[in-house]
Amino acid sequence: MGWKTLDDMDLAGKRVLTRVDINVPVEDGRVTDATRIERIVPTVRDILEGGGTPVLIAHFGRPKGKVVLDLSLRVTLPALEEALGRPVTLIETLEAAERDTEEARAADILLLENIRFHPGEEANDPDFAERLAALGDVYCNDAFSASHRAHASTEGIAHHLPSCAGRLMQAELEALEAALSHPARPLMAVVGGAKVSTKLDLLSNLVERVDMLVIGGGMANTFLAAQGIDVGRSLCEHDMAETAREIAAKAARSGCEMLLPRDVVVAREFKEGAPHEIVRVEDCPQDAMILDAGPDSVAHIQQALDRAHTLIWNGPLGAFEIAPFDTATNAAAAHAAGLSRSGKLVSVAGGGDTVAALNKADASEQFTYISTAGGAFLEWMEGKTLPGVAALRA
Numbered sequence: 001m002g003w004k005t006l007d008d009m010d011l012a013g014k015r016v017l018t019r020v021d022i023n024v025p026v027e028d029g030r031v032t033d034a035t036r037i038e039r040i041v042p043t044v045r046d047i048l049e050g051g052g053t054p055v056l057i058a059h060f061g062r063p064k065g066k067v068v069l070d071l072s073l074r075v076t077l078p079a080l081e082e083a084l085g086r087p088v089t090l091i092e093t094l095e096a097a098e099r100d101t102e103e104a105r106a107a108d109i110l111l112l113e114n115i116r117f118h119p120g121e122e123a124n125d126p127d128f129a130e131r132l133a134a135l136g137d138v139y140c141n142d143a144f145s146a147s148h149r150a151h152a153s154t155e156g157i158a159h160h161l162p163s164c165a166g167r168l169m170q171a172e173l174e175a176l177e178a179a180l181s182h183p184a185r186p187l188m189a190v191v192g193g194a195k196v197s198t199k200l201d202l203l204s205n206l207v208e209r210v211d212m213l214v215i216g217g218g219m220a221n222t223f224l225a226a227q228g229i230d231v232g233r234s235l236c237e238h239d240m241a242e243t244a245r246e247i248a249a250k251a252a253r254s255g256c257e258m259l260l261p262r263d264v265v266v267a268r269e270f271k272e273g274a275p276h277e278i279v280r281v282e283d284c285p286q287d288a289m290i291l292d293a294g295p296d297s298v299a300h301i302q303q304a305l306d307r308a309h310t311l312i313w314n315g316p317l318g319a320f321e322i323a324p325f326d327t328a329t330n331a332a333a334a335h336a337a338g339l340s341r342s343g344k345l346v347s348v349a350g351g352g353d354t355v356a357a358l359n360k361a362d363a364s365e366q367f368t369y370i371s372t373a374g375g376a377f378l379e380w381m382e383g384k385t386l387p388g389v390a391a392l393r394a
Ligand code: ADP
Pocket: 192, 193, 194, 195, 198, 216, 217, 218, 219, 235, 290, 291, 292, 314, 315, 316, 317, 318, 319, 320, 321, 350, 351, 352, 353, 354, 355
């Protein structure tokens, strides 16, 4: 795999600079969703158990290299202390951290103030990275979701210290490797969502690696239109027709079976409970919009899932936010969840709307792994090298 974990490091008596993602939502000075904070607990716990002192490094919002008091990490302290069950000491400036005060030496867990207050962070300034590294003995990156950016605290610092992946990073890397680098085949991908144009790199990479590719959601309309099918008033990128044909040709060349909708659910309004009907894809009325895949398409997808051993899913199959156009997404998700639960399928999903859709479908718990890493997940699926991960391998 090529990276070290906390198990490989000597932590006793060491300061462990630990990059975490605790960029949590806050309202009226209070954390409203502590999920990200809860997910760093295993890493912090294991560092403490190994005899090390975690020095947490994190960003919060977009202060753009300046001190913005509203974006102080102080607001996260109560939630951090609750999740970790210990006091957390905030160090407000790098100078204070360098002075290594009595208070800091006595503390269990340290938290550096918002690292993006420093212009050197996002610029990945080598001097800044070195200065940061000098604050500790070991570097642990537990922020996969920030590792598609080459910043000082995600990339530069790793060149100066013995480095390893934290528990959350480790789980994410293991799940993504299992799904894409050495998957049990057949490997199936479901790519849905609104537009082809936002997922071109994803489609191009997957089409050469997967055995079956389901195209769903609004982007399926673009593929259908590219075959000369009239999609009426559906969301469709007509200027992407050539690209869609190229992706289909690439699929044929690499032996990837492409599954497009066979029947669809159409409506005249984009509205909850709008009157709707099921038609063959060739029969979409000119004044209607395709808002979901139909039952025949869903059965087709479920049969493919039955054959697959690994599933990668990004993008809903329909306009899942408005019932009943969440039907296909829910049904496919439930089927994948059932197969995962019984150990027949390794299922990995990610993407902002995808995570919301799978939660809504009550399927998330049973999926093998749900990535909440957003952009970093997508870049990995696009086959890109993530600088923060590459730095750990070095
Ligand atoms: P993710 O955030 O998981 O990567 P996307 O942002 O690409 O997913 O796509 C999600 C959006 O696609 C949702 O808002 C959903 O309503 C929309 N969508 C899916 N199918 C259709 C459709 N047939 N017509 C219009 N919008 C659709």
